[in-house]
Amino acid sequence: MGVKKGNSLAVNIGGIRMKNPVMTASGTFGYGAEYSRLIDINKLGAIVTKTITIKPRQGNPVPRLVETPSGIINSIGLQNVGIEVFLREKLPFLRKLKTRVIVSIAGNRMEDYVKLAGILDGEKIDGIELNISCPNVKGGIKSAGRTGAGLFAQDAGISSELVSRVRRATVLPLIVKLSPNVTDISGIAAGVEAAGADAIALVNTFRAMVINVDNRRPVIAGGTGGLSGPAIRPLAVRLVWETVKAVKVPVIGIGGIMNTNDALEFIIAGAGAVSVGTGIFVDPQIPLKIIRGLKEYLSENRLTGIGEIKGALKI
């Protein structure tokens, strides 16, 4: 299939210029190096690192993972090396890559995010993703001094407050990753946009539970975990579509993307870029296959740029 000259996959996601709109989702691509022998990382639009916290985190007890119909549930609990080791041992490898590097960060309290953003502000990275939606760690709303035990991203007011505080700590492009575990995504999305987010990523995982009926315990050691994979794709596409209608900043579509068709669904729904998460485990080639597939789709449909189909949904 010949690719027409001038076809362009380049996108600008809140100030991050990527050569194509295909990214890897936080937590599924480690710190990049792990997959470097299996795929040519330089071809990716961007890498989002595993979420980094101030101190190293041990993460949750095992089992941390279970397969479900067309999905998986994980509860890693943000096991990561901490910002110090990350900067010293992981970032140098990432910097050498010819792809955009986005560092995902999280904390138990708002101050943690602010501090991490401040530390990263001086580093040669392309953007920061605020993971305010991980269902597998404590903290969140309660830690913000409010009632309720939800995630930051389950409360519009708290999400906005967090984003505006982080906004003051860095000039780097700021992506805010939202939770799908909400009644109304559009209010939350509009709130973080107003607070200064340059882009919105969604979805993070859906809180889920599997029970072992023999020992009558949850299979995931922590009780619940987060569901990802093809099972959630139709939910994620709907959420992205609703979010796109509510904000002007670019939206990164995530959730069960396994091939070009899936990526196109998100883009047509309005996503400016897409991230592959669980799909990486199934076939590490998926992001590169999607990049090729998108090029072909553009040629076949005589389009000159991916922007032409972004949000092209007829409804």
Added chain:
Amino acid sequence: MGVKKGNSLAVNIGGIRMKNPVMTASGTFGYGAEYSRLIDINKLGAIVTKTITIKPRQGNPVPRLVETPSGIINSIGLQNVGIEVFLREKLPFLRKLKTRVIVSIAGNRMEDYVKLAGILDGEKIDGIELNISCPNVKGGIKSAGRTGAGLFAQDAGISSELVSRVRRATVLPLIVKLSPNVTDISGIAAGVEAAGADAIALVNTFRAMVINVDNRRPVIAGGTGGLSGPAIRPLAVRLVWETVKAVKVPVIGIGGIMNTNDALEFIIAGAGAVSVGTGIFVDPQIPLKIIRGLKEYLSENRLTGIGEIKGALKI
């Protein structure tokens, strides 16, 4: 596998005494008759009818259905014969059955529910299920004179108000079917309990979208539809578990139940009964297989009644 004498599957769901806890979910079992040549309906714990409205409804344009990974999305739009034809033509068949008959009702406005409950109050049925959570019809919060375009079941206050109004219209056991498309199920569940619900059923479907990338239109004619099937089971189990912690009335677990193991997950999470929906399409024998399977589980585990494992989750 010999079944020990005295094993009992009998349950009491908000005043509805069922010989076993296995039901069919609204909208997937028609008005009962459709499946009568394929399975012995009399063996079921209860049947929940297709949701009935005051006037007959045409339902939504086609396509109304699409398959997704381990799930289906539907947007039937409550096509039904209306309460009059239901009482005249469908109920007589149902009354002859040796199973409990629960009539699901819905309307665009609160008054519709009240009126329907009033009409059904005089009929020989075993209970009413309030479908305040169908994602495929208009009405809901807006029709209650509030702002927002959600379902009744996405607003705790409106849900409670609706239930307390219906409560005054009937002495029949009242099951309230909730939506999983919410940030916090426990508040809504507690609210409808306080308003007089005798039982809570969940989940209804998750709002979802699939896009045809060739014509760039949603596959479902109405744009979005509701996701059901095994894909959502881990989400439904989690929601039932959270709900059970928030209320004292029985909870009916629904979502992707395909076999005995799945049913047991819900029961161990705390459900008093379970409903099979999408599973019926895949294999109409599933409810009966589950009834046999539950009996075997009781024997194998030397339990005398299903109540012994209800909510037995160790966490």
Added chain:
Amino acid sequence: MKQIKAKVISNREIKPSYFKMAMNVAGLEEEVKAGQFINIRVTECSGVLLRKPLSIYRYCRKSGSLEVLYRTVGRGTEALSRKRRGEELDIIAPLGNGYELPAGPEPVVLVGGGTGAASLYFLAETLAGAGFSDVRALIGARDKENIICEKDFLKTGCKVRIATDDGSRGFRGVITELFRSIVPGMKPSTAVYTCGPKPMLSSVAGISKKFKLRCQVSLEEYMACGVGACMSCVVKTKKQSGSGGKQFVYRRVCKDGPVFDGPEVIWE
């Protein structure tokens, strides 16, 4: 209607991506009519969840053998194509109303597009058995590689005409054009049966109406239950007397159909 385990007798690719599968349905104990279909569970893997509806292409009550003819278009039909002799399939059969045979010895025209030829072949066989001697089959496809059932029709004694979009066999053009070209010569009592893609059905129904021929169309719609319970598979039909003020009535392809009288259907 019965849910039974049917053992695969054979399952072979008759031409690229077209398969014929025979299975033993000895337990069926029921009359089977041309135009009816079966609903097959193709895999235990939840990635393909729903049963797949396929028209009955052949049925022999004596041997208990039932055949389907299908094209692999997606996950479900591909899974089906990997089934081998001896494997058991969970099927629900027979489903739907089936074609209504003509009352007298009228001439009959069958218009089949794509895999639509499968159910029409079963009808041709039934008609031959019932003594209908003037049966013409028009089979259409994109190109000659996609023409199916030609020999089958010939064996029943039909006169067969072929149409291909690219002209690689028979009439060059769409089958509806071929149909339109022969209709003027038909007797007014001619019965028309058609099965295939919706635009073709609509066009055949329209032409038949114009020439006052009775036309039965066999529709396809996305199905979940296959037994009339879920309301997924509806088609807009003209309101019957007594259906109130509505402009149309949605009827179920699986239960009220798949065969409808052409004029009943509202084509959109």
Added chain:
Amino acid sequence: MKQIKAKVISNREIKPSYFKMAMNVAGLEEEVKAGQFINIRVTECSGVLLRKPLSIYRYCRKSGSLEVLYRTVGRGTEALSRKRRGEELDIIAPLGNGYELPAGPEPVVLVGGGTGAASLYFLAETLAGAGFSDVRALIGARDKENIICEKDFLKTGCKVRIATDDGSRGFRGVITELFRSIVPGMKPSTAVYTCGPKPMLSSVAGISKKFKLRCQVSLEEYMACGVGACMSCVVKTKKQSGSGGKQFVYRRVCKDGPVFDGPEVIWE
């Protein structure tokens, strides 16, 4: 580590629910060590999503043939068991660290439970090739029907002892009891390798420690990526010097293992 398409050479049931599958991995171009594993995509159907990790049971660099030995326990392994000669599998191989061979010509004891025998057999073959002459294999299973690889071990020149829980073959009782009974006679330089269910590994590691034998254990954990990226497959290990105030360190079975020194692991 490489992702390649491997053609199935053979896949047969060696005893009820145990399968041996050979595949062509000619493209691998890499050394393969006993104790390493491969990660197989068993189906395109999303109902079984993750790759399935299986130990390398045999590898012949010259012919490019790699074998696994597996038991069908769920959807994934069942799908694998239906693969036939000529089908292509998407595999990532080789993964993990593998067993470290003893430095000198020490006696070696292999303790395998269930399918754990597979990777130990590959080790036995390697040891035989490297000139180790005193290798003893203890194989344990529920009953004699579940004993695997006995002949394989014998062919490498091992001394083989069997233990079955029900006493239907060899020693009656758990394999760890058999191990405990022979350890007192072993030289202190003996190297112990063990693979199988976690309680068995823990026990073998404990006994080895008591008798001051070096013991390597091969662990299993639920895996998603298999390459060290996702942190799903961790095991609690003793903190190394320099890992701060933590009581333990989670290490990745897929990347830092699956083989660990017995004393490293915190058994819970």
